[in-house]
Amino acid sequence: MTAPSKLRTPELPLESPTMNQRTKVALGVLFVAVLIPPFVTTSLELTKLSRIIVLVLAVLGVNLLTGYTGLISLGHGVFVGVGSFAMANLIDQGLPLVLAGVGATILTGFIGLLLGLPALRVKGLYLALVTFGTALAFPPLARRLGKLTGGVTGRTVDNDAFAPPGFLGLDDQVHVWRYGICLVVAALWFFVIRNLVNSRMGRALRTVRDNEAAAATFGVSVAQTKAGALAISAAMTGTAGALQSLLNPYISHADFDAFLSLRLYAAAVIGGLGTLAGAIYGVGALILVPAINGALNLLDSDAVVFGGGLIVMTLIAPAGIAGLASRDDPGKSAHR
Amino acid sequence: MELFIQRCFDGMFNGAIYASLALAIVMIFRATGLLNFAQGEMGLLGGYVTLTLLTPPGATGVGVAVAGTEFASRWIPFHPWPPWLAIVGAMAVGALLGAAIERFIMRSLAGKSALSQVNVTIGLLVLLNGIVFQIWGPFARRLDSPFPSGKDDYFALFGARLRYTTVGVWAVLLVAIVLLGLLIQHTKTGLAFRAVTSNREGAALVGVPVNRTLTIGWAIAAAIGAMAASLIGGARALDPLTMLNLLIYALAAATIGGLDSPKGAVVGGLIVALTQSLVPPYLGVPTELTLLPPLGAMVLALALRPHGLFGTVPVNRV
Numbered sequence: 001m002t003a004p005s006k007l008r009t010p011e012l013p014l015e016s017p018t019m020n021q022r023t024k025v026a027l028g029v030l031f032v033a034v035l036i037p038p039f040v041t042t043s044l045e046l047t048k049l050s051r052i053i054v055l056v057l058a059v060l061g062v063n064l065l066t067g068y069t070g071l072i073s074l075g076h077g078v079f080v081g082v083g084s085f086a087m088a089n090l091i092d093q094g095l096p097l098v099l100a101g102v103g104a105t106i107l108t109g110f111i112g113l114l115l116g117l118p119a120l121r122v123k124g125l126y127l128a129l130v131t132f133g134t135a136l137a138f139p140p141l142a143r144r145l146g147k148l149t150g151g152v153t154g155r156t157v158d159n160d161a162f163a164p165p166g167f168l169g170l171d172d173q174v175h176v177w178r179y180g181i182c183l184v185v186a187a188l189w190f191f192v193i194r195n196l197v198n199s200r201m202g203r204a205l206r207t208v209r210d211n212e213a214a215a216a217t218f219g220v221s222v223a224q225t226k227a228g229a230l231a232i233s234a235a236m237t238g239t240a241g242a243l244q245s246l247l248n249p250y251i252s253h254a255d256f257d258a259f260l261s262l263r264l265y266a267a268a269v270i271g272g273l274g275t276l277a278g279a280i281y282g283v284g285a286l287i288l289v290p291a292i293n294g295a296l297n298l299l300d301s302d303a304v305v306f307g308g309g310l311i312v313m314t315l316i317a318p319a320g321i322a323g324l325a326s327r328d329d330p331g332k333s334a335h336r
Numbered sequence: 337m338e339l340f341i342q343r344c345f346d347g348m349f350n351g352a353i354y355a356s357l358a359l360a361i362v363m364i365f366r367a368t369g370l371l372n373f374a375q376g377e378m379g380l381l382g383g384y385v386t387l388t389l390l391t392p393p394g395a396t397g398v399g400v401a402v403a404g405t406e407f408a409s410r411w412i413p414f415h416p417w418p419p420w421l422a423i424v425g426a427m428a429v430g431a432l433l434g435a436a437i438e439r440f441i442m443r444s445l446a447g448k449s450a451l452s453q454v455n456v457t458i459g460l461l462v463l464l465n466g467i468v469f470q471i472w473g474p475f476a477r478r479l480d481s482p483f484p485s486g487k488d489d490y491f492a493l494f495g496a497r498l499r500y501t502t503v504g505v506w507a508v509l510l511v512a513i514v515l516l517g518l519l520i521q522h523t524k525t526g527l528a529f530r531a532v533t534s535n536r537e538g539a540a541l542v543g544v545p546v547n548r549t550l551t552i553g554w555a556i557a558a559a560i561g562a563m564a565a566s567l568i569g570g571a572r573a574l575d576p577l578t579m580l581n582l583l584i585y586a587l588a589a590a591t592i593g594g595l596d597s598p599k600g601a602v603v604g605g606l607i608v609a610l611t612q613s614l615v616p617p618y619l620g621v622p623t624e625l626t627l628l629p630p631l632g633a634m635v636l637a638l639a640l641r642p643h644g645l646f647g648t649v650p651v652n653r654v
Contacts, residue, residue, distance in 0.1 A: 072451060130635060133588070133627075136584050266459070303469065304467060306462050307462030307464070310458060310459030311441060
């Protein structure tokens with residue numbers, strides 16, 4: 001074993017870029033853009049859009065763990081599943097929407113921590129291994145726990161609990177209400193994560209990713225940092241699951257198979273690891289590819305495109321679409 | 337007691353399959369330090385090539401013709417081939433695939449981070465699975481077995497049934513190990529492989545053709561995968577998800593045995609298979625959850641002995 005030839009993962013951003021003029025404009029445009037759909041789309045389209053937002057949240061969870069902390073997770077589909085089922089069961093207990101969502105989030109974070117603890121003792125690839133195994137084991141396990149998950153046939157989520165409050169006047173437009181919830185929750189998480197990655201903890205995450213020994217030398221507790229990142233990442237993905245059960249009141253173990261985890265991972269990588277915008281780009285690819293494929297009727301499954309995309313992006317653009325998008329930014333070096 | 341022995345025998349078959357896949361994973365890991373998540377799917381493609389090579393054209397079991405059989409019967413002499421020949425043919429195709437993967441994808445990864453390597457092998461997993469799904473469809477197919485596998489084809493031992501298939505698979509595995517051992521210990525290619533494994537830069541400096549050696553390594557790994565997939569397809573059935581589950585068992589086997597130890601791969605394969613066939617009935621784990629005991633064994637091994645039973649503990653210099 002020779003000394004490591006490099007001290008950091010060179011292809012991922014070290015600094016979280018400061019917010020430049022372009023980012024501000026993009027955020028403004030995004031803010032206006034998300035307000036338009038409720039007025040111009042059908043309820044079906046709006047629900048689809050809400051699902052996309054939920055996916056972005058889940059991919060951001062993968063990104064926090066893999067992109068910022070360097071812990072490879074191939075099992076985030078499990079956290080989506082745990083969040084969904086937890087939400088459904090907490091609703092059963094008669095908890096109000098917000099409390100059930102928070103409960104599902106915390107529970108999923110806790111389970112993420114529990115799953116990761118043994119694997120945190122060892123490095124890199126092993127967490128990928130354990131999480132991948134978990135992703136494969138989750139559907140049969142969920143099928144077995146019939147009381148919580150409805151077993152083979154799946155279960156429904158009590159939809160009435162999601163009714164919009166009367167004063168909004170949205171009684172006959174539930175989809176708008178749900179879209180709003182997804183939007184606000186996702187925005188909240190983005191805000192939290194943006195602040196997190198620019199804080200002491202965020203710098204600790206990136207240092208742990210790039211050189212554990214150096215991180216430890218600078219007084220960063222490597223194990224604590226990893227465990228914290230894992231818990232937050234799982235919790236965020238759990239929120240995504242909770243929102244998904246809100247959008248799709250029928251959930252079953254088959255929705256959360258290993259390929260969901262792999263797709264989330266592929267989206268995180270293709271979009272761009274280690275940047276917040278990467279999650280949005282990645283889900284864009286996750287949505288656009290099947291849409292184009294379906295329109296042109298090319299392939300039976302999108303797997304070929306995702307697998308190929310993952311390989312091509314890793315080889316030619318390791319920083320993902322976000323990296324490509326910022327490459328032609330003339331002001332970038334000045335803002336560093 | 338008979339039941340116990342029977343369960344051991346049943347586990348033995350899986351053990352051989354896991355061991356062979358784990359062996360391929362270990363080989364790649366030793367040579368390149370890369371954990372090949374695509375090992376199972378490289379084999380899957382080979383298994384389906386076997387299927388096409390040994391199936392006559394025309395509709396079969398599920399009412400849909402096996403893809404490629406029309407083409408094969410026109411262009412490949414003596415098609416449909418007997419199972420043995422078909423497996424050897426598929427191993428050759430698998431070897432070409434493995435070599436191509438090394439040449440065109442893995443080679444440009446040298447020196448990249450572990451993250452990039454996982455990305456690429458996971459990408460390959462999804463890609464190859466998608467290709468198989470695209471070409472052969474979602475059906476579960478039974479392959480003709482190279483071993484007599486009728487109802488009465490077993491040895492009666494201690495009141496339990498040791499099936500010819502199980503014996504055959506172990507025989508194949510042992511032959512493969514011996515051949516691999518001969519190749520690595522007694523040929524020039526094997527010497528080069530050992531040199532690359534122990535010190536890549538040093539090997540390159542003294543004129544060992546590193547790239548060509550790695551290409552051969554990947555070809556062999558893919559061929560072993562094709563063999564394992566064909567054998568499992570002959571004993572049970574092959575569908576696009578078969579190898580995904582096998583992969584986790586094989587990875588568990590390799591991890592338990594130590595990722596850089598071929599001996600560990602075989603022992604690990606047996607441990608995983610026996611855990612899988614013995615723990616559920618005696619501890620009352622329901623059959624749907626047979627994935628859990630091996631997974632638990634892997635997590636336990638990781639927590640207690642992170643470098644496996646036979647693996648070398650690396651020394652980290654900063």
